[in-house]
Amino acid sequence: MIPDITLNNGVRMPQLGFGVFQVPDEATQRAVETALEAGYRSIDTAAVYGNERGVGRALAVAGLPREEVFVTTKLWTADLGRTAPAPALDSSLEKLGLDAVDLYLIHWPAPATDAYLDSWQALEELVAAGKTRAVGVSNFLPGHLDRVVALGGTVPAVNQIELHPALQNRETVRRNTDLGIVTEAWSPLAQGAVLTDAPVVEAARAHGVTPAQVVLRWHLGNGHVVIPKSVTPERISANLEVFGFELTAAEVAAIDALERDGRTGPHPSSFNG
Template sequence: MMNSIPTVTLNNGVLMPQIGYGVFQVPNDETEVAVTAALAAGYRSIDTAAIYGNEEGVGRAIAASELAREELFITSKVWIGELGYDATVAAYEASLAKLGLDYLDLYLIHWPAPASESYLDSWKALDMLLAAGRVRAIGVSNFLPEHLEKIIALGGTVPAVNQIEAHPALQQRDIQGANAAHGIATEAWSPLAQGALLSDPAVLAIADTHGRTPAQVILRWHLQQGRIIIPKSVTPSRIAENLDILGFELAAAELSAIDELERDGRTGPHPATFNG
């Protein structure tokens, strides 16, 4: 299955699977089972974060899988409470230890928390970890264009990825445009808007046309527009279903119909005001 998952070439040449498995809000004691199911279904990219409290569970699933490390793409994130140079380096080491890994494929600053701008010092720490070969790519999460500009103005590495809330009800085209202008890949968290759009008439009609589920239609919309996606489910059948989106294609009119579902439907905090 891994060979059929499309990849995105990040701005430093690293290949990242375009479809990954997210573990947000999965309790640590359930994470090993969920990630094991995802790996069995064919996922090779796993997205976690320090604040999720389930890096140990991810690590146990990786260890039990017997998959070669180079087959996997593992992402984690530094939380707001660990922003700053030294704290970020320590947080990285802690995440590695919990995951039982020697390196990460992608490490992200989870939120900019702009009140202090400590994310700038954290970025310098990520840049150091990248230069030292401790991580294959570095990026950010929930960064607005103005936060990206301040990172880029440091003159170091340009983020490889900006992971943002993105789904038909909140498309954040301004951020996607800023990402593209800097060669930064857009990764969508909550790509299904926590299920809010699965009963939308437009989505249902498209799903009926293709003999697919509404979730598959929305995930396919993301894929065809070039975003990286990390859908989450703990149900094995849905875990597999979310990966099974490569055998059909949405027409231009169908993509446009989904585009028209924009309604500023944010489900998470606003990055301009969220400081943890």
């Protein structure tokens, strides 16, 4: 039901996954169990979220074959550098109850530390050690990406960025595409801020779907990987029901026109953790 995206190292990743940002650990297990029962096969967490154990408990209860669930976690800014990423990932793996994750991301470039290049080389070693199948970055701007690529080693498989109709991050998306990096959208619904915009509401009415489903369909049509978050079972299921309709070219153009630099999170050029 959910299409895959092929990363630049040949690893396949579901295009629609389930995020657990800001979900307390005690609520995470049930939310992830609900998501897996609904049909999600990609779960996105991070060390700083404090809920990797909840994800791990849900994976254990679900009992799905390991190869059927794509698991992403992230390296926090406090663990940037040459030596800290390996023990940081080991800690995440212990909490998740896994031998390896499918994707490990540098969570933020934290430019004031200028440590993300050393961290990237450490992540390459984690792939070689079998601790992760793919590595990538999150919240990297084109200049950050270019410095990583200039190292001459592995090109990031994914760049997970804030992306939604009100903040389309077009320059970064273009650079991702040029470099063969998959764009993954966090805060894909702008924390609800775009769900009352007229083009979204009108498209929802025309297709008999919800505004959230319209925005997720817009992301998928643009080739983004998307990881909506919810703890409500009905919304968790509804966010999967986005493959039975297509937006028209006019509807897409109207949603594209909603760009307004509507950032909901920190700016990568100034956030250092």
